[in-house]
Amino acid sequence: xxxxxxLALADITCRFAARDGRSDAYTAVANATLExxxxxxxxxxxxxxxxxxxxxxxxxxxxxxSSGTVEVFGERLLSTEGxxxxxxxxxxxxxxxxxxxxxxxxxxxxxxxxxxRAEALVQxxxxxxxxxxxxxxxxxxxxxxxGMRKRLALAQTLILSxxxxxxxxxxxALDVQTxxxxxxxxxALWAEDRKSVLFITHDLEEAIALSDRVVVLSAxxxxxxxxxxxxxxxxxxxxSEIRMTPAFAKLHREIWGAMREEVxxxxxxxxVL
Amino acid sequence: MRLRILQxxxxxxxxxxxxxxxxxxxxxxxxxxxxxxxxxxxxEPQKVFWVIVEWFVSGEIFIxxxxxxxxxxxxxxxxxxFGLGIGLWLALSxxxxxxxxxxxxxxxxxxxxxxxPIFAVWFGLGIWSKVALGVTLVFFVVFFNVYQGVREVSPxxxxxxxxxxxxxxxxxxxxxxxxxxxxxxASLHNAVGLAFVGAVVGEYLGSARGVGYLILQAEGTFDxxxxxxxxxxxxxxxxxxxxxxxxxxxxxxTWQPRAGETEKV
Ligand SMILES: Nc1ncnc2c1ncn2[C@@H]1O[C@H](COP(=O)(O)OP(=O)(O)OP(=O)(O)O)[C@@H](O)[C@H]1O
Ligand SMILES: [Mg+2]
Numbered sequence: 001x002x003x004x005x006x007l008a009l010a011d012i013t014c015r016f017a018a019r020d021g022r023s024d025a026y027t028a029v030a031n032a033t034l035e036x037x038x039x040x041x042x043x044x045x046x047x048x049x050x051x052x053x054x055x056x057x058x059x060x061x062x063x064x065x066s067s068g069t070v071e072v073f074g075e076r077l078l079s080t081e082g083x084x085x086x087x088x089x090x091x092x093x094x095x096x097x098x099x100x101x102x103x104x105x106x107x108x109x110x111x112x113x114x115x116x117r118a119e120a121l122v123q124x125x126x127x128x129x130x131x132x133x134x135x136x137x138x139x140x141x142x143x144x145x146x147g148m149r150k151r152l153a154l155a156q157t158l159i160l161s162x163x164x165x166x167x168x169x170x171x172x173a174l175d176v177q178t179x180x181x182x183x184x185x186x187x188a189l190w191a192e193d194r195k196s197v198l199f200i201t202h203d204l205e206e207a208i209a210l211s212d213r214v215v216v217l218s219a220x221x222x223x224x225x226x227x228x229x230x231x232x233x234x235x236x237x238x239x240s241e242i243r244m245t246p247a248f249a250k251l252h253r254e255i256w257g258a259m260r261e262e263v264x265x266x267x268x269x270x271x272v273l
Numbered sequence: 274m275r276l277r278i279l280q281x282x283x284x285x286x287x288x289x290x291x292x293x294x295x296x297x298x299x300x301x302x303x304x305x306x307x308x309x310x311x312x313x314x315x316x317e318p319q320k321v322f323w324v325i326v327e328w329f330v331s332g333e334i335f336i337x338x339x340x341x342x343x344x345x346x347x348x349x350x351x352x353x354x355f356g357l358g359i360g361l362w363l364a365l366s367x368x369x370x371x372x373x374x375x376x377x378x379x380x381x382x383x384x385x386x387x388x389x390p391i392f393a394v395w396f397g398l399g400i401w402s403k404v405a406l407g408v409t410l411v412f413f414v415v416f417f418n419v420y421q422g423v424r425e426v427s428p429x430x431x432x433x434x435x436x437x438x439x440x441x442x443x444x445x446x447x448x449x450x451x452x453x454x455x456x457x458x459a460s461l462h463n464a465v466g467l468a469f470v471g472a473v474v475g476e477y478l479g480s481a482r483g484v485g486y487l488i489l490q491a492e493g494t495f496d497x498x499x500x501x502x503x504x505x506x507x508x509x510x511x512x513x514x515x516x517x518x519x520x521x522x523x524x525x526x527t528w529q530p531r532a533g534e535t536e537k538v
Contacts, residue, residue: 057432060432060436062432062435062436082435083435083436084436085438087436088436088437089432089433089436091429091432091433093427093429094429095427095429095430095432095433096433097430097434097447097448097451098528098529099451099452099454099455099528100528101528108434108437108439108447109437109438111447112434112437112438112439112440112443112447113438140527140528142528142529142530156437157437160437160438
């Protein structure tokens with residue numbers, strides 16, 4: 001992995017103005033620096049509320065940082081030029097269009113790019129098949145299960161073949177079995193053309209099983225990366241099998257050691273509130 | 274089924290009570306001093322029925338129904354289009370909405386039925402003064418729903434569409450408009466009902482055609498049976514209109530979750 005990184009966040013600070021105007025501004029992220037190399041799968045873990053989604057929104061160009069810069073393949077991302085065009089984003093919360101059927105949701109991005117509908121539909125059907133939703137294209141999101149909606153969102157994002165994939169706890173709402181299925185599917189899809197992935201989760205096991213690198217964030221406020229661990233587990237991986245290996249256990253112990261304190265801190269902070 | 278029978282029973286009982294209490298000389302008068310006074314004030318169901326039959330047999334009613342329906346349809350469509358357009362515009366432009374806010378609030382709290390005589394002066398006694406009244410009633414219902422609908426689009430959905438590459442125009446078409454439409458449809462029953470009210474009230478205040486005009490005429494000659502006949506026809510008409518709206522709504526809103534969608538086996 002050489003040359004310019006796919007995504008480089010440098011010295012990012014995000015302060016949110018307080019709504020009531022009386023209390024001080026809240027510094028969610030402070031001086032965070034993070035790089036994702038081309039073709040690298042990086043996971044970010046951290047306690048709840050620490051600023052993971054905030055960081056990802058900055059990378060997507062949806063949120064302008066109070067200070068710091070974002071570079072995408074060596075080019076500055078400027079808020080005046082809109083969002084990060086080379087990235088696809090899978091949101092933490094449901095972001096499907098409820099008034100569009102499954103297939104119409106999948107091809108929305110192609111439609112925005114002006115592709116002819118017939119051609120888009122062919123690609124859309126192919127993607128529905130790849131995420132295991134063949135034949136469900138005419139269902140509306142509310143007629144699908146949570147897992148199906150997640151897969152639909154995955155197809156919606158991947159159909160545009162973005163160079164960078166931003167994923168915000170995409171599987172956290174799923175049961176363990178479905179989740180492992182989807183993790184394996186994601187790895188298989190990723191192995192096909194090795195996009196750069198920035199994957200957010202609060203589940204350390206998921207992070208280790210999927211990634212090349214795990215970045216640990218400190219508890220908020222003023223979150224920043226406090227640990228950066230390389231995961232040298234062999235690929236291709238099966239997420240449920242790899243959890244059984246001693247190398248996995250060793251990594252888990254090591255990273256958890258760094259995280260533990262932060263999780264407790266975050267928990268204490270929230271108890272006070 | 275049992276429900277239907279009970280519903281019909283209630284109707285029969287009501288009509289029977291109406292008949293018993295108004296038929297001259299059937300029961301001794303206990304409130305009015307003359308036997309035919311009750312009939313004078315409240316009409317008699319069998320006579321009301323014959324008035325309605327006569328209307329439909331002679332075909333006299335159709336032109337009036339057609340006019341009222343046309344006024345309702347025009348009032349609704351024009352009001353809905355303006356409400357949608359201005360609602361979208363104000364919801365997407367915070368400055369304009371801040372400037373217009375007090376005026377919108379003022380216009381909305383004004384009892385708009387008082388505008389009817391002014392419209393009669395401006396637009397004459399033809400259908401347009403009734404349409405104008407319907408428009409002012411429908412506009413605000415649709416406007417507020419669209420405004421609300423656009424304001425409450427989930428920021429996530431907008432962010433998602435932007436990440437998928439939507440331009441401002443495409444955002445409007447693919448996100449804001451459908452979101453607003455779902456709120457418009459939620460208020461459709463209300464809006465169509467108001468357009469109908471606008472038409473009838475307008476006719477009642479001065480017109481040459483329409484069901485409201487029939488009622489006005491009958492009232493002028495103290496023909497209470499015809500007044501009641503007009504009211505009954507209007508009610509039936511409003512019910513039919515409402516179920517038509519319901520049918521349209523079900524067709525267009527298939528994407529919305531409804532309670533209890535499982536099929537019975
Ligand atoms: N628009 C905003 N205005 C004010 N505060 C905000 C805003 N967005 C986020 N925050 C605050 O910033 C902090 C980080 O939020 P963020 O959503 O990034 O957390 P997270 O790490 O993604 O949490 P989770 O794991 O629960 O999703 C939180 O304390 C939150 O209250
Ligand atoms: Mg989050």
